[in-house]
Amino acid sequence: MKRSWYASPYALWMLLFAVVPLLFVCWYAFTTPDGAFTLANFQEFTKPRYMGVILRSLKLALYCTALCLLIGYPTAYFLAGRGFNHAQSLVVLILLPMWMNLLLRTYAMMTLLDDNGVLNAALTALGLGKVRVIGTEGAVLMGLVYNYLPFMVLPIYTVLKKMDYSVIEAAEDLGCNPLRVITRVVIPMSVPGIVSGVTMVFMPAVTSFAISTLLSNGKIRLAGDLIDYIFNQSSNPNRWNIGSSFSLIMLVLILLSIGFLRKVDPDNEGGGMW
């Protein structure tokens, strides 16, 4: 028996719940409600408001990915360090929030950042003025970073952990100062992890929904919210068709960015899941 047979349950699963639905999306995207072929669904998105939503989603996802990298890389580097013995338990701590539902975490975030929430109570107690966080783009960004940070830390941590420590020792022996060890040895060798982390944060961030609506009191909506709105609330008789075409546009955007990242990490060493 061929070894590839072992994957058949998964293949069946994918066929039923990924390929078939995707075909449905394609079908709806290119047809009218009567089933006739059309491209008009895509024309809908030349309207400026949709471009605005897409640009806003891309911008926030980029900021989110950059912040996650800035916070996540040093964390992963610290965790993977040789002198540190409690890495496993800390990794569990990083994973811990992910055991909770994303919406619950976002509601918790609302309580923390609210005008009369924990953050402002603390600021007031310290004699500092209140800050208005909820309802701003900053709040949405914080929500995204909070929710997706673990996806950045883990792949980088895995790659750094696998790294042969003797390479670093060799660099040090040859007279490299600590900063150069990091910039010339550690970072280049962890590129696969970075690529994987960037993909795993950027993808869900650019398509995220609900987080933005909740943390902005419904003022800032992202691409995911738009698709959700079109499918669920719009009174447009073509809503499934337009929603599908927009989903396809997002899909293509994501495929393009994956293609771009593949160029950076052709062997996919980061163990990327995407």
Place this chain on the structure above:
Amino acid sequence: MKKVLALMLVAMLLAVALTACKKADQKTEEPAAAVEETVEEAAEAPAEEAEPAEESKPESSARAEIKVYNWEDYIDREVLNLFEKETGIHVNYVTFSQNEDMYTKLSTGAESYDVVIPSEYMIERLIKEDLVVELNLDNIPNLENVVDNLRDPIYDPGNAHSVPYMWGTLGIVYNTDMVTTPVTSWTALLDETVEGKIFMMDSMRDTVAIGLIMNGSSVNSDDLDELEAARKWLLDQKDSGVVDGYILDQAKDMMAGNEAAMAVMYSGDALYAMEKNDKLAYVIPDEGSNIWVDGMCIPKTTQNQEAAEQFINFMCRPDIAKMNMDYIYYSSPIKQVVEELSEEELASTAMNPTDEMVKRCEYYVDISSFKNAGVYDDIWMDVLM
């Protein structure tokens, strides 16, 4: 290797068999999905004390179940326990936050509900699209209890498809500490000098209605110029930065907690917030507003119409309607309840608007067949996105 394959096959067959079983069982015992809340049976009362339960308990041993689809925060859960105790019919209770959400769920027909409670314009649409059954009014004798002016409504002649559940108005709640001059007009929502947040509603019809009213149009306008004027009003308001958000159920808690200065709200939510914070006031603006009725209907997909009718009848019982009203603060359409309103309740704009106020309010009608129906959606997307 063959063994592994055989094992896998067996596992798959088992899985198929199990799902098949589940399907067969579904009528009596639906597996509770994550979002669905099943009502726990009240365990405190011992059997002999629950007298009414004895007489009316059905003989059949199979437990009947109905699925009720209602607005969020729109029932006293205790009522469901009572219904279960008295009839033995289990209530699977699920909620929606907007008429349009409910419509999507219902029109795809993927899930079957036994009772839904949308607003009048949505009921009109459901009837038009043949998504709700004609009620057997013999099973709903308590329809007699409904006040005369809500019987035989225009959207559903003869109450053939719906029985009123609650009614109310759309208006502005404001905090009299933060907004010192009494609000009388929707223009208050443009006041940039207000210290504190101003919230609009995350609801297409209700928000577009304000834009229409401010330009002197009907809330059911099908005139493109009028609709464009409404769009301009709403976008100007948004661009001026005066709006702090478009929200629904959070608004009442924010108002109650002094976190916002002003919010567009339904009367019952307003009353709820006012009960918790005596600095709040509710006003139906002078320019006019919306008055609405939510009614109980039975979708075509019902599995148990008789039990659903039993439920509707139960909700129209005066003691039950009173329980509900006292809990959710909306105005009950049940005569006996109205007659027993307290002085304070009678004086409340939110609970009991004067005839003059009601006169300047307008019901929504179903716009789905309008020439410019798509414009409503388009305006709303411009406001939201």
